[in-house]
Amino acid sequence: MSYDKDSHKIFDFIQNWARKHSIWVLAYGTGCGAIEIPPTMTSRYDAERLGVRGAATPRQADVLLITGYLTTKTLKRVIRVYEQMQDPKYVIGFGSCTINGGMYYDSYNTIKVLDKYLPVDVYINGCMPRPEAVLAGFAKLQQLIAEGKANGAQKYKENLEWYRENQKRISPHWVMPEYNW
Amino acid sequence: MQKLKANLIEHINSGFRDAVAKDYPNENRLDFYVNKQCIPSILTYAKDRLGYIHLSHIAIVDWLEEGEFELIYIIWSPEEKIKMFVRTRVERENPVMPNIDMIWRQANTYEREFREMYGIQFQGLEAPEEFILEDWQGPPPMRRDFDTEEYANETFFHRPGREDAGDVREEIIKRSREEIPDFAKKYSR
Numbered sequence: 001m002s003y004d005k006d007s008h009k010i011f012d013f014i015q016n017w018a019r020k021h022s023i024w025v026l027a028y029g030t031g032c033g034a035i036e037i038p039p040t041m042t043s044r045y046d047a048e049r050l051g052v053r054g055a056a057t058p059r060q061a062d063v064l065l066i067t068g069y070l071t072t073k074t075l076k077r078v079i080r081v082y083e084q085m086q087d088p089k090y091v092i093g094f095g096s097c098t099i100n101g102g103m104y105y106d107s108y109n110t111i112k113v114l115d116k117y118l119p120v121d122v123y124i125n126g127c128m129p130r131p132e133a134v135l136a137g138f139a140k141l142q143q144l145i146a147e148g149k150a151n152g153a154q155k156y157k158e159n160l161e162w163y164r165e166n167q168k169r170i171s172p173h174w175v176m177p178e179y180n181w
Numbered sequence: 182m183q184k185l186k187a188n189l190i191e192h193i194n195s196g197f198r199d200a201v202a203k204d205y206p207n208e209n210r211l212d213f214y215v216n217k218q219c220i221p222s223i224l225t226y227a228k229d230r231l232g233y234i235h236l237s238h239i240a241i242v243d244w245l246e247e248g249e250f251e252l253i254y255i256i257w258s259p260e261e262k263i264k265m266f267v268r269t270r271v272e273r274e275n276p277v278m279p280n281i282d283m284i285w286r287q288a289n290t291y292e293r294e295f296r297e298m299y300g301i302q303f304q305g306l307e308a309p310e311e312f313i314l315e316d317w318q319g320p321p322p323m324r325r326d327f328d329t330e331e332y333a334n335e336t337f338f339h340r341p342g343r344e345d346a347g348d349v350r351e352e353i354i355k356r357s358r359e360e361i362p363d364f365a366k367k368y369s370r
């Protein structure tokens with residue numbers, strides 16, 4: 001098969017179609033918003049019909065849900081988790097705490113703007129967002145994947161120094177591996 | 182119970198002359214105001230001789246206006262069923278306290294927390310420097326003169342857009358015809 005432009009397109013289409021129907025979410029709840037995940041997954045809203053389901057380890061997961069405020073301590077672990085995930089990988093920022101600090105905007109140990117530390121593909125606002133909003137967020141992510149626009153991981157790879165600099169401002173004693181994927 | 186309390190005051194005062202007792206009638210509670218140097222000896226005495234074997238809490242009050250911290254050791258006797266509050270004051274600038282973790286080991290955790298959150302040093306406390314906060318770069322965060330909002334604005338990125346967030350309390354109070362207490366007014370934006 002020759003890789004001309006058209007076959008690339010077809011290949012991408014199939015790849016994105018497959019990806020968008022199997023969004024596996026890492027079960028890692030960070031803030032209070034994690035409490036909205038069980039109703040989203042269980043029978044009433046049943047996210048699994050959209051291909052959204054939980055994954056046990058970062059290596060198996062496609063989506064990292066940041067469900068709310070991130071303390072500076074958790075941020076370190078989340079970065080580590082994100083870097084362990086394999087491509088394709090996406091980040092959903094969940095709740096107003098990840099967008100502008102939410103009600104913890106003046107807290108001394110929670111970060112305020114998540115996308116300075118990790119590349120966020122979709123934000124879901126609300127404090128906390130209801131399962132409908134969560135599903136809308138997933139639908140948006142699926143749409144972005146289908147269009148090939150959910151390229152946060154690419155952005156992270158290309159701008160790694162910038163992200164690292166921001167991350168190290170929060171944790172000056174960086175003890176994690178410089179990079180691995 | 183009053184008899185037990187009177188007995189207790191007498192016992193403590195015979196050993197520690199400058200301990201000032203404060204009684205709360207009809208409550209199973211007794212306060213003692215002591216010098217900070219007496220803390221280990223008075224607690225040892227209460228534990229070994231008077232049966233106050235249980236340290237239920239160590240509390241702290243930041244008296245910013247008076248420039249002092251107040252530490253309150255709350256101990257309990259399962260036999261007499263009386264709570265004893267041993268209170269002491271220490272200056273806010275470079276506070277140093279005697280260490281009591283050889284009397285009750287669990288005091289170690291409290292002391293580590295006070296060291297990290299209030300900057301109080303305990304003589305001879307053996308514990309790693311870091312407790313809950315990792316990579317902390319600012320002043321002790323639980324002191325009342327620590328401005329968390331200013332610190333957060335300096336340390337973390339800020340996304341504009343919440344400047345026009347209004348104070349809705351006035352409106353709520355108008356609708357429900359409540360009164361704002363005076364102490365709350367100064368927190369209004």
Ligand code: SF4
Pocket residue numbers: 031032033067068069094095096097098102103104126127128129
């Ligand atoms: S946005 Fe609201 S619900 Fe979500 S973590 Fe922040 S405070 Fe909690």
